[in-house]
Amino acid sequence: MTAPEATLLHVESTHYPPLLLRHPGNPILTGKDWPYSINSVFNAGATLLPDGTTLLLCRVEDRRGLSHLCAARSRNGVDGWEIDREPTLMPSPREFPEEIWGIEDPRITFVPELQQYVVTYTSYSRGGPGVSLALTKDFRTFERYGVIMPPDDKDTALLPRRINGYWALIHRPMTTLGAHMWISYSPDLRHWGRHRLMLEARRGAWWDANKIGLSPPPIETARGWLVLYHGVRHTPSGCLYRLGLALFDLENPEKCLLRGDSWIFGPEAEYERHGDVDDVVFPCGYTINPDGDTINIYYGAADCSIALARASVRSLLDWLDAHGTCERRNRAEDL
Numbered sequence: 001m002t003a004p005e006a007t008l009l010h011v012e013s014t015h016y017p018p019l020l021l022r023h024p025g026n027p028i029l030t031g032k033d034w035p036y037s038i039n040s041v042f043n044a045g046a047t048l049l050p051d052g053t054t055l056l057l058c059r060v061e062d063r064r065g066l067s068h069l070c071a072a073r074s075r076n077g078v079d080g081w082e083i084d085r086e087p088t089l090m091p092s093p094r095e096f097p098e099e100i101w102g103i104e105d106p107r108i109t110f111v112p113e114l115q116q117y118v119v120t121y122t123s124y125s126r127g128g129p130g131v132s133l134a135l136t137k138d139f140r141t142f143e144r145y146g147v148i149m150p151p152d153d154k155d156t157a158l159l160p161r162r163i164n165g166y167w168a169l170i171h172r173p174m175t176t177l178g179a180h181m182w183i184s185y186s187p188d189l190r191h192w193g194r195h196r197l198m199l200e201a202r203r204g205a206w207w208d209a210n211k212i213g214l215s216p217p218p219i220e221t222a223r224g225w226l227v228l229y230h231g232v233r234h235t236p237s238g239c240l241y242r243l244g245l246a247l248f249d250l251e252n253p254e255k256c257l258l259r260g261d262s263w264i265f266g267p268e269a270e271y272e273r274h275g276d277v278d279d280v281v282f283p284c285g286y287t288i289n290p291d292g293d294t295i296n297i298y299y300g301a302a303d304c305s306i307a308l309a310r311a312s313v314r315s316l317l318d319w320l321d322a323h324g325t326c327e328r329r330n331r332a333e334d335l
Contacts, residue, residue: 275302
């Protein structure tokens with residue numbers, strides 16, 4: 001009798017040089033820095049302003065447990081933060097009932113065609129988390145579009161340019177298929193369609209089994225859209241959030257070119273291991289230095305603070321070349 005065919009996994013050395021280096025001053029922002037009373041600050045979108053100032057649009061949780069967004073600005077992106085004296089963007093449940101339980105986890109994309117920043121964020125309603133969008137030129141006033149993806153959906157960012165004439169949005173709906181990354185297209189940022197499965201959570205014992213989602217907005221490189229995504233592993237002591245890498249085609253961003261098998265960054269420091277939610281590193285934003293290679297990744301640590309890690313875009317791509325595999329597109333009937 002012939003034995004059943006087995007799938008063998010090639011086991012490589014478990015020693016990897018660190019790709020993301022934590023800043024020695026971490027955490028760089030905590031609730032103690034805030035000019036008004038809050039519970040915690042974490043999960044900040046990030047961008048560089050025209051004068052070179054780093055702006056973080058931070059998720060701030062108040063003492064009721066509801067979140068709003070507040071801007072912090074720094075000349076060097078590390079310290080000397082100037083924090084808005086009051087919330088920058090508050091939930092507005094009267095006009096936008098989907099925000100009744102707060103707004104969370106912003107991602108910022110500067111869109112040259114619009115000469116504006118597009119902020120996508122999670123709006124928390126009685127129906128669960130949905131995706132909302134707002135435009136701003138100065139992070140003082142905002143034009144809100146309201147919900148563009150209904151619950152249950154989150155972990156979203158807009159690509160900075162049109163793809164074949166359409167805006168493209170990455171998001172993470174909860175479906176009967178599970179918690180996977182999808183991409184959708186729009187002619188006007190309001191009406192969305194052509195929904196495509198982009199990257200699936202793996203199954204079984206993988207570090208990114210069952211639940212994944214976009215972390216910061218994709219990084220446009222000459223080789224493709226470089227994506228840092230989070231995977232959530234369920235353990236007996238709770239969930240464990242870590243980061244992985246994938247690369248997508250520039251003009252067909254639903255096509256995955258490479259995906260790393262192992263995670264590249266996980267909770268190790270005390271401020272990442274213990275907090276309101278233990279064992280979480282969760283980036284929502286980054287900036288790139290003038291050298292075009294050094295990337296500053298701003299991440300929420302244990303849902304209690306904001307920390308900074310630095311990496312090289314070139315090194316991330318090199319790591320994918322060494323440790324990534326090609327992704328096969330799912331057949332239509334698998335969708």
